[in-house]
Amino acid sequence: MVTQFHKIRRFALILMLFWTAGITFSFLWFYSHEQRTVVAIARAEARATYEKDTLYRRWATRHGGVYVPASEFSPPNPHLTHVEERDVTTPSGKALTLVNPAYMTRQVFELADSQDNLVRGHITSLKPIRAENKPDPWEAKALRLFETGVTEVSEVQDMGGRSYMRLMRPFVTEAPCLKCHATQGYRIGDIRGGISASVPMEANSAMMGEVITGAAVSHGLIWFLGLGLIGTGARVLGRSARAIEEREERYRTVADYTEGWEYWQGPDHSFRYVSPSCLELSGYSREEFYADPELLHRIVHPEDRTSYEQHVRDSFCGVPNPLDFRIIRKDGEVRWIAHTCRLVYTGSGAENGIRGSNRDITERKLASEALREQAFLLEKEVRERMEREAELEAKNAELERFTYTVSHDLKSPLITIKGFAGAVLKDIEGGKLDRLGGDVGRIMGAADKMSALLSDLLELSRIGRIVNAPSLIDMNLLVKDVLGQLGGPIQQAGVEVMVQPGLAEVWGDQPRIGEVLQNLVENAIKYRGDQQKTRIEIGMRESAEGPVFTVQDNGIGVPAQYHETIFGLFNQLDARSEGTGIGLALARRIVEFHGGRLWVESEGAGGGSTFCFTLGTGPQNPLETGIKGIKGIKGIKAL
Amino acid sequence: MIEGEPLCILLVEDNPDHAELAIRNLSDAGLANHLFHVEDGEAALDYLNNRGRYADQNAYPRPHLVLLDLRLPKVDGIEVLKQVKASEQLKAIPVVILTTSAAERDLAQAYNNYANSYLTKPVDFDSFSNLLRDLGFYWLAWNRRPVS
Numbered sequence: 001m002v003t004q005f006h007k008i009r010r011f012a013l014i015l016m017l018f019w020t021a022g023i024t025f026s027f028l029w030f031y032s033h034e035q036r037t038v039v040a041i042a043r044a045e046a047r048a049t050y051e052k053d054t055l056y057r058r059w060a061t062r063h064g065g066v067y068v069p070a071s072e073f074s075p076p077n078p079h080l081t082h083v084e085e086r087d088v089t090t091p092s093g094k095a096l097t098l099v100n101p102a103y104m105t106r107q108v109f110e111l112a113d114s115q116d117n118l119v120r121g122h123i124t125s126l127k128p129i130r131a132e133n134k135p136d137p138w139e140a141k142a143l144r145l146f147e148t149g150v151t152e153v154s155e156v157q158d159m160g161g162r163s164y165m166r167l168m169r170p171f172v173t174e175a176p177c178l179k180c181h182a183t184q185g186y187r188i189g190d191i192r193g194g195i196s197a198s199v200p201m202e203a204n205s206a207m208m209g210e211v212i213t214g215a216a217v218s219h220g221l222i223w224f225l226g227l228g229l230i231g232t233g234a235r236v237l238g239r240s241a242r243a244i245e246e247r248e249e250r251y252r253t254v255a256d257y258t259e260g261w262e263y264w265q266g267p268d269h270s271f272r273y274v275s276p277s278c279l280e281l282s283g284y285s286r287e288e289f290y291a292d293p294e295l296l297h298r299i300v301h302p303e304d305r306t307s308y309e310q311h312v313r314d315s316f317c318g319v320p321n322p323l324d325f326r327i328i329r330k331d332g333e334v335r336w337i338a339h340t341c342r343l344v345y346t347g348s349g350a351e352n353g354i355r356g357s358n359r360d361i362t363e364r365k366l367a368s369e370a371l372r373e374q375a376f377l378l379e380k381e382v383r384e385r386m387e388r389e390a391e392l393e394a395k396n397a398e399l400e401r402f403t404y405t406v407s408h409d410l411k412s413p414l415i416t417i418k419g420f421a422g423a424v425l426k427d428i429e430g431g432k433l434d435r436l437g438g439d440v441g442r443i444m445g446a447a448d449k450m451s452a453l454l455s456d457l458l459e460l461s462r463i464g465r466i467v468n469a470p471s472l473i474d475m476n477l478l479v480k481d482v483l484g485q486l487g488g489p490i491q492q493a494g495v496e497v498m499v500q501p502g503l504a505e506v507w508g509d510q511p512r513i514g515e516v517l518q519n520l521v522e523n524a525i526k527y528r529g530d531q532q533k534t535r536i537e538i539g540m541r542e543s544a545e546g547p548v549f550t551v552q553d554n555g556i557g558v559p560a561q562y563h564e565t566i567f568g569l570f571n572q573l574d575a576r577s578e579g580t581g582i583g584l585a586l587a588r589r590i591v592e593f594h595g596g597r598l599w600v601e602s603e604g605a606g607g608g609s610t611f612c613f614t615l616g617t618g619p620q621n622p623l624e625t626g627i628k629g630i631k632g633i634k635g636i637k638a639l
Numbered sequence: 640m641i642e643g644e645p646l647c648i649l650l651v652e653d654n655p656d657h658a659e660l661a662i663r664n665l666s667d668a669g670l671a672n673h674l675f676h677v678e679d680g681e682a683a684l685d686y687l688n689n690r691g692r693y694a695d696q697n698a699y700p701r702p703h704l705v706l707l708d709l710r711l712p713k714v715d716g717i718e719v720l721k722q723v724k725a726s727e728q729l730k731a732i733p734v735v736i737l738t739t740s741a742a743e744r745d746l747a748q749a750y751n752n753y754a755n756s757y758l759t760k761p762v763d764f765d766s767f768s769n770l771l772r773d774l775g776f777y778w779l780a781w782n783r784r785p786v787s
Contacts, residue, residue, distance in 0.1 A: 408710055
């Protein structure tokens with residue numbers, strides 16, 4: 001892995017190389033520049049020397065040469081034999097000889113040559129009059145160049161193991177020159193030869209050597225300083241980079257190796273950080289989340305999206321309540337997620353998005369789902385058991401009441417029978433026969449009552465025990481049947497019976513519902529009172545509980561305080577009325593067995609009464625309840 | 640009779656046969672000259688309070704003894720007993736429960752509501768006759784009553 005630290009080191013190395021190259025280049029440039037300067041100075045010196053030489057020579061030429069005492073040092077010039085008065089004698093007898101300009105120049109040059117560090121001169125020509133004046137190879141080359149029009153040639157040359165700046169200019173024939181050189185065929189303006197000046201380079205070179213040494217030293221120092229700075233900078237940078245890397249590794253280790261799916265969303269909702277564990281949980285890689293800020297939003301289960309959106313809005317407003325929601329993984333699997341988040345702030349305290357944590361709680365959710373299901377079943381079982389217990393309790397209470405009333409009501413006729421039998425016997429003994437008929441009548445009445453009671457009790461005990469298969473009952477037909485069976489009593493009592501057409505069809509135990517109707521109609525006849533025209537209306541009305549069937553009469557009515565009493569076993573409002581007091585209790589039991597209700601509505605005494613009943617959902621069917629239970633369980637399982 | 644005072648009994652009995660038996664036995668014992676019979680609890684309370692058709696205090700005098708059946712139409716015997724014993728004017732009247740029921744619950748309920756005596760109607764005719772005669776003598780002859 002290329003770390004920041006290594007990058008910095010490599011960069012420093014490259015920087016050092018460039019620095020070295022730069023310093024080297026600078027030094028080389030300086031060196032070459034210095035060299036050029038030295039040459040230019042030498043050339044200027046040579047040029048100045050040349051100008052001076054030419055000036056002296058021109059002076060000599062203008063005078064047509066100068067006379068000097070003839071001596072060993074200056075013998076008469078053998079090449080001037082053709083010149084008149086080459087040698088003259090002064091009146092005092094001193095011998096003078098003519099020194100022509102070239103001769104003079106040569107003598108000066110020879111004088112210079114004898115001295116080591118003077119600028120050396122040399123006069124030369126491709127056609128020298130004097131053999132010693134013939135050019136060396138460099139001069140010959142320069143002279144040839146002059147003939148092509150070049151006016152100055154200069155170059156650093158080695159001569160006799162020493163370095164010289166050599167400069168040469170052409171020597172143009174002028175009028176005074178022809179005095180000596182006309183014989184050679186030169187005309188004015190011809191290039192007759194050249195004068196060279198050679199400046200020894202040693203002094204300049206020595207000076208240059210010093211400058212170069214100084215430059216080398218200063219360049220070296222700057223180079224070294226630069227290297228030191230780069231090295232130190234690299235080290236300092238490297239150290240801080242390493243510190244940053246260590247810190248980053250610490251945070252990365254903490255953030256990347258989390259069990260849950262952690263992330264940081266900026267204020268613009270884009271993902272600034274997503275832990276790699278998102279792949280395991282969602283099936284999507286962190287890169288996909290970075291690329292698409294809407295991705296998380298999209299994978300939220302459609303049913304949870306509204307609450308999730310609300311949560312996101314709340315969270316960015318600073319109210320981050322935890323939320324459980326479902327996501328749909330990349331592979332389509334649904335997972336439960338427990339999500340918590342909080343606002344985060346920059347170092348300066350500005351809001352900087354939210355930091356979220358998602359944990360997979362699918363297993364826990366399923367387990368709690370299963371637990372809830374079990375709890376529900378258990379609760380249901382407990383409820384059912386309690387219902388059964390309550391039912392049992394009610395049955396026990398009913399049984400107790402039943403045995404109580406039975407013992408009372410069955411004993412009652414017995415007392416009558418035995419009492420009047422005793423009275424009859426006593427009367428017979430006493431010969432009092434006038435009361436006999438009545439007393440025997442009472443005995444028989446009591447016996448009849450007992451018989452009726454017994455048969456009603458038998459009937460009552462059958463309800464719930466003997467169940468006819470439920471069927472769809474056409475109430476119109478059933479009412480018609482019942483009225484047919486009661487045709488005798490109805491006619492006897494002169495009762496007018498009206499039946500509302502179009503009664504509903506109901507589901508139930510037909511013979512029992514028939515008994516209910518029969519009981520209610522019989523009751524209406526029995527308690528019709530003393531009026532002339534008794535009317536019974538059988539009808540129906542709709543209600544929330546389904547159809548309500550009504551049997552209405554204009555008889556004696558039931559005062560409000562007895563609206564419930566009349567349905568009790570053996571309860572009769574009028575002791576003198578025929579019947580056992582079981583009828584309404586029986587009817588109510590049948591209706592309740594069907595899941596319905598039976599009640600009375602009456603204005604009170606003389607106001608007539610309306611007996612109403614509903615039939616609920618029909619008689620309880622164990623099979624049906626079973627199916628309902630299974631459906632309930634399935635409903636819970638669906639996630 | 641013994642004290643030369645007209646004795647008055649209120650019989651509350653819904654069963655006409657039982658009422659007839661009681662009246663016959665009481666009159667055989669010479670105790671039924673001032674006997675009033677009502678058939679339900681409501682009528683009994685009306686009588687005792689001189690309400691409705693029993694408003695005439697001379698025709699329907701305050702009884703010296705109430706014979707009360709428990710199972711009555713309209714207002715139950717226990718309810719009648721409760722109202723009598725709750726009333727300042729009536730609570731001094733001895734109330735004897737005369738019923739077919741021998742149930743513990745009825746017995747307890749009756750005594751808890753300050754019944755003065757609890758009698759079960761015997762099935763046997765002679766026993767019934769003796770019971771009513773003794774009852775009459777006990778409450779009307781031997782028993783001392785407060786001066787009203």
